[in-house]
Amino acid sequence: MGRSPCCEKAHTNKGAWTKEEDQRLINYIRAHGEGCWRSLPKAAGLLRCGKSCRLRWINYLRPDLKRGNFSEEEDEIIIKLHSLLGNKWSLIAGRLPGRTDNEIKNYWNTHIKRKLISRGIDPQTHRPMNGTAAAAVAATDTSSTQQPKTIPSNNICLDFRNITSFPQKPIFAVAGDDQIGKFKDTIIKTRESSVDDTKCSSGTTEETLTPREQVVKVEQNEDVWGGGIDLELSIGLPQPKLSTGINFSSSFSSADSKAFTGIWAAATAPPQPVAMTNGAVVTNLVCLCWQLGHKSGQLCRNCEVANGVYRYR
DNA sequence: AAGCGTGGCAACCGCAGGCAT
DNA sequence: GATGCCTGCGGTTGCCACGCT
Numbered sequence: 001m002g003r004s005p006c007c008e009k010a011h012t013n014k015g016a017w018t019k020e021e022d023q024r025l026i027n028y029i030r031a032h033g034e035g036c037w038r039s040l041p042k043a044a045g046l047l048r049c050g051k052s053c054r055l056r057w058i059n060y061l062r063p064d065l066k067r068g069n070f071s072e073e074e075d076e077i078i079i080k081l082h083s084l085l086g087n088k089w090s091l092i093a094g095r096l097p098g099r100t101d102n103e104i105k106n107y108w109n110t111h112i113k114r115k116l117i118s119r120g121i122d123p124q125t126h127r128p129m130n131g132t133a134a135a136a137v138a139a140t141d142t143s144s145t146q147q148p149k150t151i152p153s154n155n156i157c158l159d160f161r162n163i164t165s166f167p168q169k170p171i172f173a174v175a176g177d178d179q180i181g182k183f184k185d186t187i188i189k190t191r192e193s194s195v196d197d198t199k200c201s202s203g204t205t206e207e208t209l210t211p212r213e214q215v216v217k218v219e220q221n222e223d224v225w226g227g228g229i230d231l232e233l234s235i236g237l238p239q240p241k242l243s244t245g246i247n248f249s250s251s252f253s254s255a256d257s258k259a260f261t262g263i264w265a266a267a268t269a270p271p272q273p274v275a276m277t278n279g280a281v282v283t284n285l286v287c288l289c290w291q292l293g294h295k296s297g298q299l300c301r302n303c304e305v306a307n308g309v310y311r312y313r
Numbered sequence: 314a315a316g317c318g319t320g321g322c323a324a325c326c327g328c329a330g331g332c333a334t
Numbered sequence: 335g336a337t338g339c340c341t342g343c344g345g346t347t348g349c350c351a352c353g354c355t
Contacts, residue, residue, distance in 0.1 A: 015325090102322085
């Protein structure tokens, strides 16, 4: 059997929250912390359902929320991330400290959509509204530093080779539409020891890619998570191996979406611990799951932290 | 000043995946 | 293994403020 019934919906308030309700919720969470949303309303003396309390807290009352207008920089980040992730507002919000998914979603619908349309860009496809696919890539690529992209047609790669240290919140990569929906299940597994680097770095089949098809590396460093925004979206082109000996790369077939159950990463160099910015030590495998649908800092069942080392089981 | 239209945003709704029983 | 709740997510709704006529 399942659990006992959910919150009493018959005796709950709806609509706008009053100041008193807000204060009750704040006081309760300050005293007891977040979580247990089901029992929270009763315990806090609120005639609301737990879901409503959670939403109110996350979207409006949380102390770490950044209120106020979005900056130009944030606009561009949202546009770039949306071109890669689509309407994955929570993932986009995860890259913008202090912003909520709801806020970004509303902002997208009310401001950015119009902004893109005024640029002649379709906000859904991020292509010029009457242009070619090739022009679309050029138009969406707002960074003048990016180079023309070529990758093997059936391989999507993660190329972490120019990353010198691992951030607390790590890197992710995005493939085509068919893979995006699978991100929640995304895990990193070690590939066979014989990772074929050529698949990841340079292909024999040149192809013009849509933004979502591009191989994307989002590199973050400690400074970024300290509050600044320094998001870099770039293409995973071949880079010299690092002096650390760490050489992450991966590939998977985009042709068989069923076969894609995760992003695979492996070290082509011998395991060699590298200090993370949070003080932990990373061997040659890192779980990126918490970036891809799990709560921040929460590892999935496939990963563990033992003695300060992140491992794939 | 009143009526109307529009935009912004908080909140709700329904669904899916995960997990407890 | 089956059932059903919990949580989180994306889409949608509805209220309110503001500007225009």
